[in-house]
Amino acid sequence: MNLTPYREALALPGVRSLMLVTLLARVPKTMTVIALTMYVVLDLEHGYAAAGLAGAAMTIGSAVGAPLLGRLVDRRGLRPVLALTTVAEAAFWFTAPLMPYPVLLGGALLGGLLCLPVFGVARQSVAALVPPEKRRPAYALDSMAVELSFMVGPALAVLLATSVSPKASLLVVSGGVALAGVALFWLNPPTRADHEPLDTARPVSRREWLTPRLLGILAISTASTLVLGGTDVAVVAVLRAAEQVEWTGLVLAIWAVCSLVGGFVYGMVSRSVSPLLIVTMLGLCTIPIGFGGTQWWSLALALLPAGVLCAPALAATANAVSQLVPAGVRGEAMGLQNSAITVGLALGAPLAGAVIDASAPAWGFAATGLIGALVGSAFLAAELRNHRRRIAKPTSPAPTPATAAAPAER
CATH class of the missing domain: 1.20.1250.20 (MFS general substrate transporter like domains)
Structure with missing residues (x-):
């Protein structure tokens, strides 16, 4: 390691x-x-x-x-x-x-x-x-905390x-x-580095930093915690239906340990991984959890793939927000992300509960995981389209030395 x-x-x-x-x-x-x-x-x-x-x-x-x-x-x-x-x-x-x-x-x-x-x-x-x-390992430590x-x-x-x-x-x-x-x-x-003094002469307008890309990161922050909140409820529901509710604490503890392991590994990788991809994978890995069996140990095993993505999802989105906004508004931007995380947790549990009440416990995982995967993949597809457009956009030829010097000569 x-x-x-x-x-x-x-x-x-x-x-x-x-x-x-x-x-x-x-x-x-x-x-x-x-x-x-x-x-x-x-x-x-x-x-x-x-x-x-x-x-x-x-x-x-x-x-x-x-x-x-x-x-x-x-x-x-x-x-x-x-x-x-x-x-x-x-x-x-x-x-x-x-x-x-x-x-x-x-x-x-x-x-x-x-x-x-x-x-x-x-x-x-x-x-x-x-x-x-160097922020990736630092935010990984923060997410593990x-x-x-x-x-x-x-x-x-x-x-x-x-x-x-x-x-x-x-x-x-x-x-x-x-x-x-x-x-x-x-x-x-x-709250800002020494080389990031607050510009009091001209406040930064929200239009300058609240960009579509940042809104996308906030959206997938909500989607990630919606999946986590729904998983909490669905685990209890599956074990209760199987009359193994006494194993709930152990299963949730295994899930948390997997998250710690995933966060630890995420902080060591040498290449950056898109938070959009991580949240998409988190949703996809959550969908089939409830269909892996009704025994507590089979549920714990089914949670492993999604579990290792929990802390990386939180770390990656926080790192993305820190990179996308200027220092003078970083507090407000982090506050917005905290709100997005809170909203996701608040929506995930009742959504999973409503789906479980209307169908079966396994569908609580499927419903919240599907929403997370759809939100993540939608923004990931948009990001890929924008990337292709930037690559395909023609660039003007570099000026020759003579033309580059012309303005100075004039």
């Missing part, structure tokens, strides 16, 4: 501390949905629909707030945004156990709108600390809610968010 790309990325000033702090800071962030669900169901004694509505309110707030906070980082700097969001989100989770359900819905919306932007800040800082040619945090956070939320109390899990989230915000405030990672 060639570990040189990782060694070179981690040797850059500030990268190791950024990776460590953001890994730990993401853990309380990944606890939020499960902690809120357990509180609404167990303490408030509402149904799962009410819990889902609270989670949806928080998700909507996060999707709307991410680009707004990113834009604020671009214009005012990181620390004011960290101070605002740390206080606001920690206050929401600290007071949530005192809220009746209607107030909780409004609080979840506001808490999502002003949530600590750990994910966006991490990706933006990677782009500032790492030169473009996301995977690790999702392996720890939800499990910790369930453990606290069941062994202590749901209110205790909310308070732990509050404390964790506060510590994460303080750590990021202390670290104060750069």
Whole structure:
């Protein structure tokens, strides 16, 4: 294994501390949905629909707030945004156990709108600390850190809610968010490189950087997490139908380990791989998962090809966004990508659930995988057409020395 790309990325000033702090800071962030669900169901004694509505309110707030906070980082700097969001989100989770359900819905919306932007800040800082040619392994490390945090956070939320109390899990989230915000405030990672000063004389218009290609990357970011969200639900449904639901944790853990392996390999490859191709392959590999057998071990084996593409899909799309936008708007662009990822996760689970309820568990994989493959292949085909046009476009002949010198002589 060639570990040189990782060694070179981690040797850059500030990268190791950024990776460590953001890994730990993401853990309380990944606890939020499960902690809120357990509180609404167990303490408030509402149904799962009410819990889902609270989670949806928080998700909507996060999707709307991410680009707004990113834009604020671009214009005012990181620390004011960290101070605002740390206080606001920690206050929401600290007071949530005192809220009746209607107030909780409004609080979840506001808490999502002003949530600590750990994910966006991490990706933006990677782009500032790492030169473009070395970002692939850096974003691979970042995507693996996301995977690790999702392996720890939800499990910790369930453990606290069941062994202590749901209110205790909310308070732990509050404390964790506060510590994460303080750590990021202390670290104060750069949001642009030293050679990328913010141009305050002329703000960059969205028309200049929100290009069709960037919109395509945002679309496939949504498609990739839609596939992942649908896979989560479909795994549970398949194992429940086979009366093997007790193996759910192990199957999902195997899937997560495959994602880590895929992210690790992606960071070592010497040639760039298009995120459009990765997401297309992720969708194609997801379609047949449910038809590979009903035993837990056969389902785990069927998940392997798609599993190794999960972290690479997230890393490749983040790297693409960092390459396509100028430094002065990188925070807003990363916020838009975070919104795209959030929307995909929010759509994937109910879409797979609706398909499963109307047909069979295996079709949950097929439906979400097909959407991911169609979106990825559509943008991939458009990219190939544009590439062919650029190649076929005639170029004007190079000027001769005499004609090149003519303007100077005149």
